[in-house]
Amino acid sequence: MPKRIPASLCVRCKGYKKLCGLTSCPILDRFRAQVSSVTKLGPRPLELQGSTPPSLVVGEQGYPKVPILFNVPPQVYGEDAKTYDYPLLWWAQRYSLRKIIELRSYLVSSILKFHIKDPWKLYEKELSIAAISVKPTDSEVKLQKPPIPQLSFDGILAPHGPSAPASSVRIVSNPKPPRVLEKLVWDDVKASEAVWLLYKEKVDFYTIVRAFSLGLLGVKRNRRLVPTRWAITAVDSAIAAKLLENVKSEDKVVDYIEVYNASYLGNRFTIILFPGPYRLEMVEIWHPFTVWTQNTKQPILHWVREDRPNRFTEIDGGFMAARLSVIEHLAKRRRQATVLIIREITPDYYAPVGNWHIRLTTAHALSQPILKSNDVKEVVKVLSAKIRDDRLLNTIIKTSKVFNNLYAQRKLDHYFRTG
Amino acid sequence: MHIVFFDARVWRYVISAISKVIEEGVFVIDPDEGFRFRAMDPSHVVMVDLRFPRDSFEEFDVTEKVNIGVNLEDIAKILRRARKEDKLKLGYESGKLIVAFSGRGYREFRLPSLDITAEQLPEPQLEFKASVRVMSDTYRDMIKDIELIGDVLRFKASQDEFVVQSSGELGEAEIVFTRESGSLLEVEVEGEQTASYTLEYFSDLSGAARVADAINIRFSTDMPALIEHELPQGAKFSFLIAPRVE
Numbered sequence: 200m201p202k203r204i205p206a207s208l209c210v211r212c213k214g215y216k217k218l219c220g221l222t223s224c225p226i227l228d229r230f231r232a233q234v235s236s237v238t239k240l241g242p243r244p245l246e247l248q249g250s251t252p253p254s255l256v257v258g259e260q261g262y263p264k265v266p267i268l269f270n271v272p273p274q275v276y277g278e279d280a281k282t283y284d285y286p287l288l289w290w291a292q293r294y295s296l297r298k299i300i301e302l303r304s305y306l307v308s309s310i311l312k313f314h315i316k317d318p319w320k321l322y323e324k325e326l327s328i329a330a331i332s333v334k335p336t337d338s339e340v341k342l343q344k345p346p347i348p349q350l351s352f353d354g355i356l357a358p359h360g361p362s363a364p365a366s367s368v369r370i371v372s373n374p375k376p377p378r379v380l381e382k383l384v385w386d387d388v389k390a391s392e393a394v395w396l397l398y399k400e401k402v403d404f405y406t407i408v409r410a411f412s413l414g415l416l417g418v419k420r421n422r423r424l425v426p427t428r429w430a431i432t433a434v435d436s437a438i439a440a441k442l443l444e445n446v447k448s449e450d451k452v453v454d455y456i457e458v459y460n461a462s463y464l465g466n467r468f469t470i471i472l473f474p475g476p477y478r479l480e481m482v483e484i485w486h487p488f489t490v491w492t493q494n495t496k497q498p499i500l501h502w503v504r505e506d507r508p509n510r511f512t513e514i515d516g517g518f519m520a521a522r523l524s525v526i527e528h529l530a531k532r533r534r535q536a537t538v539l540i541i542r543e544i545t546p547d548y549y550a551p552v553g554n555w556h557i558r559l560t561t562a563h564a565l566s567q568p569i570l571k572s573n574d575v576k577e578v579v580k581v582l583s584a585k586i587r588d589d590r591l592l593n594t595i596i597k598t599s600k601v602f603n604n605l606y607a608q609r610k611l612d613h614y615f616r617t618g
Numbered sequence: 619m620h621i622v623f624f625d626a627r628v629w630r631y632v633i634s635a636i637s638k639v640i641e642e643g644v645f646v647i648d649p650d651e652g653f654r655f656r657a658m659d660p661s662h663v664v665m666v667d668l669r670f671p672r673d674s675f676e677e678f679d680v681t682e683k684v685n686i687g688v689n690l691e692d693i694a695k696i697l698r699r700a701r702k703e704d705k706l707k708l709g710y711e712s713g714k715l716i717v718a719f720s721g722r723g724y725r726e727f728r729l730p731s732l733d734i735t736a737e738q739l740p741e742p743q744l745e746f747k748a749s750v751r752v753m754s755d756t757y758r759d760m761i762k763d764i765e766l767i768g769d770v771l772r773f774k775a776s777q778d779e780f781v782v783q784s785s786g787e788l789g790e791a792e793i794v795f796t797r798e799s800g801s802l803l804e805v806e807v808e809g810e811q812t813a814s815y816t817l818e819y820f821s822d823l824s825g826a827a828r829v830a831d832a833i834n835i836r837f838s839t840d841m842p843a844l845i846e847h848e849l850p851q852g853a854k855f856s857f858l859i860a861p862r863v864e
Binding site: 475613615 | 642661664769770816864
């Protein structure tokens with residue numbers, strides 16, 4: 200039965216919450232058919248060799264029996280393989296969307312199925328160790344059938360190339376996991392504590408995510424595989440929770456209203472810090488002709504709020520990624536702030552490629568303010584130059600609780616002075 | 619030094635409510651004044667003031683003034699373990715705060731005192747043109763009713779009624795307190811007074827009303843409001859909140 204799915208629903212769903220009730224996202228399905236893979240499998244398409252960057256994804260289909268995607272760029276070995284799953288490098292080099300999609304489409308996913316309660320079985324095969332290695336690990340894969348040359352897209356995960364069920368996956372060189380992580384695999388430390396330890400030891404975010412999703416962290420008898428999408432958000436919020444404890448215990452707030460801005464991949468972020476207790480509000484503006492707004496003439500707005508610390512109006516992977524960068528920034532300065540993030544998504548962001556760029560672009564934006572002021576009018580002026588649509592900006596200011604409070608809420612100091 | 623209060627639940631609900639607004643602060647125990655805790659929230663919208671006079675305690679063994687730095691959430695967690703008929707003992711010994719329940723058995727917790735100094739807060743001198751006294755349970759119901767509708771509540775007081783209003787996306791709400799219905803115990807007002815406040819703070823602090831007998835609401839048009847909770851044994855919890863002016 201065909202029905203029209205409102206874009207506001209798609210913007211909230213981003214293809215994986217399945218809010219429209221269909222079993223797979225029609226927009227992503229249509230989109231995936233248009234982009235074909237560039238992978239050349241050669242004369243023997245069922246056997247492939249190469250190094251995993253590492254790149255392992257735990258899927259969620261069929262939970263609790265989940266697919267494990269072991270990704271390898273065929274015939275690419277050693278350090279060269281790293282680029283295929285390296286958000287930090289993609290960001291640092293400002294890779295274009297096209298380049299990222301091309302890289303990802305070259306990765307072949309061999310699929311194995313595991314029960315979530317069997318993380319040790321994966322470990323025995325050395326797949327888990329390869330997944331947390333700091334350098335690429337050589338592997339040999341035998342597929343059951345030739346992979347279909349298609350890509351899949353997602354708002355949280357990076358795109359996936361062609362995939363096929365595997366009959367065997369073998370690790371043939373020695374993986375090199377970070378020492379702290381290697382030790383934690385054998386320790387009975389709560390997963391949230393373990394994540395914090397790794398973060399403090401500066402282990403790469405995605406290595407922590409892979410360790411988390413492959414069930415390598417936590418109290419031993421509770422370990423299980425965690426779908427990567429969930430793991431990303433879990434790691435985002437576990438680190439943020441610890442940092443936030445420190446931020447909240449500081450009574451100091453930022454001295455001025457500060458505005459920050461940065462763009463990448465057709466996403467423009469404007470972040471405004473207001474003096475006040477920690478609160479976070481994010482609005483996504485999906486301009487017409489993005490993936491989710493193909494048929495709309497007006498921008499679609501999607502709000503997520505953290506009205507009190509750790510209490511959200513909804514859990515959104517993009518919000519949690521941006522939030523970690525904001526909280527990291529506040530923790531570094533030992534200051535609280537009430538924060539509004541405006542994320543504009545332009546048609547240049549024609550394919551969703553994961554939430555890594557949100558985390559990195561917001562962090563970069565926060566390195567240097569474009570305005571520090573106590574004059575709200577001046578702030579609005581700068582916003583107007585960034586948003587370039589005064590009607591839209593007005594709607595945002597009217598709907599934003601942060602702005603609302605700023606205009607209407609008086610402070611007690613005001614009455615002590617005159618009283 | 620130690621002090622004993624006859625009902626630990628009073629502390630449980632009040633401290634738990636305060637902990638939602640204030641992170642850390644200083645418990646001051648004074649040989650003459652009794653117990654006092656004052657603090658302002660980081661956004662400077664609310665100032666809380668909790669007082670247990672010396673006489674409100676069953677036992678009061680204090681020879682010199684002590685300041686104990688505390689994390690409210692930590693204390694609230696312990697106080698949530700208070701059971702019916704538990705008495706509360708607070709003590710201070712070699713840098714540690716002692717929180718103990720005695721009822722069925724004796725349970726004692728010791729927490730290191732935090733190294734924070736008491737903030738110098740002004741004693742506000744405000745005149746309130748409206749003063750309303752309501753039952754604590756009707757006050758709590760009022761907040762729950764308003765929570766369904768909006769983020770802001772608006773007080774309106776006149777000679778014979780006290781009205782609380784709110785509006786939001788869903789619609790509007792109006793809660794009317796009158797003398798005839800028995801919900802309004804006292805009202806004293808100059809003309810008509812109206813003022814708006816952010817609901818969130820009222821919601822967070824409403825837990826304290828569970829152990830209050832009556833609530834006094836004092837305010838003036840577009841000025842701060844003082845919400846006083848009358849607690850057992852002459853103890854008092856109040857908060858002063860800055861208005862919203864649209």
